[in-house]
Amino acid sequence: MTTTADYTEKIPNNVNLHEDRRLQRALESWQPNFLNWWQTMGPTLPTRDVYLRTAINVGRDGWAQFGHVAMPEYRWGIFLAERDPGRKVGFGEHKGEPVWDKVPGEYRAELQRLIVIQGDTEPASVEQQRNLGATAPSLYDLRNLFQVNVEEGRHLWAMVYLLHAYFGREGREEAEELLHRNSGSLDSPRILGAFNEETPDWLSFYMFTYFTDRDGKYQLGTLKESAFDPLSRTCEFMLKEEAHHMMVGTTGVDRVVQRTVEVMREHDTGDVAGLGAIPLPVIQKYLNFHYSVSLDLFGGDTSTNVANYYTAGLKGRWLEDRRKDDHKLTSDAIMVDALSEDANGELSIGQTEVSALVGLNTDLRREYTSDCQGGVKRWNRILEEGGVSGRLKLPHAAFNRKVGAFAAIEATPDGEKIPAEEWQRRQGEWLPTEVDKTYVRSLMQPVHQRGKIAAWIAPPRNGINGQPFDYDYVHLA
Ligand SMILES: [Fe+2]
Numbered sequence: 001m002t003t004t005a006d007y008t009e010k011i012p013n014n015v016n017l018h019e020d021r022r023l024q025r026a027l028e029s030w031q032p033n034f035l036n037w038w039q040t041m042g043p044t045l046p047t048r049d050v051y052l053r054t055a056i057n058v059g060r061d062g063w064a065q066f067g068h069v070a071m072p073e074y075r076w077g078i079f080l081a082e083r084d085p086g087r088k089v090g091f092g093e094h095k096g097e098p099v100w101d102k103v104p105g106e107y108r109a110e111l112q113r114l115i116v117i118q119g120d121t122e123p124a125s126v127e128q129q130r131n132l133g134a135t136a137p138s139l140y141d142l143r144n145l146f147q148v149n150v151e152e153g154r155h156l157w158a159m160v161y162l163l164h165a166y167f168g169r170e171g172r173e174e175a176e177e178l179l180h181r182n183s184g185s186l187d188s189p190r191i192l193g194a195f196n197e198e199t200p201d202w203l204s205f206y207m208f209t210y211f212t213d214r215d216g217k218y219q220l221g222t223l224k225e226s227a228f229d230p231l232s233r234t235c236e237f238m239l240k241e242e243a244h245h246m247m248v249g250t251t252g253v254d255r256v257v258q259r260t261v262e263v264m265r266e267h268d269t270g271d272v273a274g275l276g277a278i279p280l281p282v283i284q285k286y287l288n289f290h291y292s293v294s295l296d297l298f299g300g301d302t303s304t305n306v307a308n309y310y311t312a313g314l315k316g317r318w319l320e321d322r323r324k325d326d327h328k329l330t331s332d333a334i335m336v337d338a339l340s341e342d343a344n345g346e347l348s349i350g351q352t353e354v355s356a357l358v359g360l361n362t363d364l365r366r367e368y369t370s371d372c373q374g375g376v377k378r379w380n381r382i383l384e385e386g387g388v389s390g391r392l393k394l395p396h397a398a399f400n401r402k403v404g405a406f407a408a409i410e411a412t413p414d415g416e417k418i419p420a421e422e423w424q425r426r427q428g429e430w431l432p433t434e435v436d437k438t439y440v441r442s443l444m445q446p447v448h449q450r451g452k453i454a455a456w457i458a459p460p461r462n463g464i465n466g467q468p469f470d471y472d473y474v475h476l477a
């Protein structure tokens, strides 16, 4: 049984926070720092209220309520999915044992690290997106931006709850650090590269929510398998919210492609720059950038740390229980990306066999890639139905990598290895140039009138929570 959170409490929650006064006080003293961070690093566009979804429960029917909320009064709660009392560890050397309600001493440092890395991404994306409200293409999109932002804020709360509740003084210090690091900061940047990149325009925002939030979905999916049950239950609930972020990205790119097709047909040209739409080659370049930096988030192609996390039961595989193997992988193998060297010392793109445990990052990254193909397929269907011959595609895994085996070389989106000098000369063919970015930015004129939309994007097929597109999703200040 779960109960609906009590929203008269300072920190709404379903974890019986009032029964642990020490923990409650610690979180209540972190709360003003969080609100201060939200004020200084969160959304910059002043609003009176926004039509937002707020989590209130974790049950099967109705876990959220919708209503117009003044942003500073939004309530960030702590929610863990329902406990399964019979849950057993699903993989690794503890497979079949009961899951853990406390942090085992020998895995303390590793678990804390995993939680901090996940926690660091949540506020980072809010920081990256903070100025987008000023150029929103419609009130519907503006509302979705704020929805994503408040939920990333809640995901930070989710990780901070774990740090405070299970990791003592060190956990509390890490919770403070999560507010001190900032996206793009020179002195104390966010931990992972993609979270220090800018999100300066709405095409970037849709690509980010499609490709980078989707990395988050896969990381949460592995942590949901964890033998540390509070982490598992936290991530399970976060995944529910994350689905909306994916939808914003998927349909956002849909609508950009749709509009480009319309303008191409109307003017019978592919050269739609200057006609107020985003040319297909520019969409492809943004896709290339966001996909390749998101691949880097999966870490090295091989990792003994991740092998150890798996064996210890800290972090599983995507959909662990659907895998048809022994869930220990001690005698399995996997092919991973690698560079091979010929007799002349010439490097080439290839693969090598490693133990399945050591190749777990590759396993997760491949699951992610096949999921990403789904988006490309639907965008290409829009092109096809519009009678346009161009197609989008995911670049090769070797393209524009800063992490993993392919970081050492340069390659085209087709996976052809090229000399560094050629990369320097030609990268503007594949990644957004200053000219591309300036053009996209020039389109980013705000449309804040009810029912209206910018000319570079098609309206959505559906509104939010059954409301029409022209609903008053946001009241500006
Ligand atoms: Fe998140």
Ligand SMILES: [Fe+2]
Residues within 6 Å of the ligand: 152, 213, 216, 242, 245
């Ligand atoms: Fe997200």
